[in-house]
Amino acid sequence: MAEDDDVLEDADAFEDAVTSGDDGEELDPLAEEMLKMMEEEGDGEDDMGSQKDVDHMMEMEMLKAMEDEGGGSMDIGGAMGGMAPAAGAPGGGIPPNIARLMDVNLSVTVELGRTKQTLEHVLNLGEQSLVELDKQVGDPIDILVNGKIFARGEVVTVSENFGVRITELVTSVAKI
Incomplete structure (x- = not known):
């Protein structure tokens, strides 16, 4: 009833x-x-x-x-x-x-930054090597879904794990 x-x-x-x-x-x-x-x-x-x-x-x-x-x-x-x-x-x-699409698996990538290096430099990388990225501390990081930009956010720590707090959803016009 x-x-x-x-x-x-x-x-x-x-x-x-x-x-x-x-x-x-x-x-x-x-x-x-x-x-x-x-x-x-x-x-x-x-x-x-x-x-x-x-x-x-x-x-x-x-x-x-x-x-x-x-x-x-x-x-x-x-x-x-x-x-x-x-x-x-x-x-x-x-x-x-x-x-019906809710069970489809997607690849989610959090990109802290990018850099280009020569093959020689990559081959010389070892433990304790530092790789500089194109973003500064505090810059928003990109969240990619299947290789396409979906959102931007900031790095946070939850207990002893890293996470990303989404600060901006990228519109479909800006994604293209």
């Missing part, structure tokens, strides 16, 4: 979100249909297909609203806004087509 209450609460929250307050405006036809389906789900209907239809319709409505606000289509990075809700988060989560 708690699940039915959650569905009804979601329906009420959805209705509040899509109406424009006390000005008497009605729901648009798609929103009315979605609300009707959500209320039917709360009346004891246990068909999982119906819930999937409601979820799909809500996702499509949200994507349409985001495109309308943004002035055009967005890539998934822009749509997620840098903060993706947890997969089990109520009332949302990750779209199924994106959820």
Whole structure:
């Protein structure tokens, strides 16, 4: 029964979100249909297909609203806004087509700096040798995902381990 209450609460929250307050405006036809389906789900209907239809319709409505606000289509990075809700988060989560990709392994590299050296110099490197990098202490370091710049950050220590605190996410335009 708690699940039915959650569905009804979601329906009420959805209705509040899509109406424009006390000005008497009605729901648009798609929103009315979605609300009707959500209320039917709360009346004891246990068909999982119906819930999937409601979820799909809500996702499509949200994507349409985001495109309308943004002035055009967005890539998934822009749509997620840098903060993706947890997969089990109520009332949302990750779209199924994106959820399939969540197990894909990526190579994440933290680059402190770069340098160019001759073969002779590299062959002469040994223990206690010092390799100078092109960055100064305090400069932001680059975080690469599959070889492409993703973010910048600063080196921190956590207990006795090194870590990186992300200070800037690089936009997709700057990545190109």
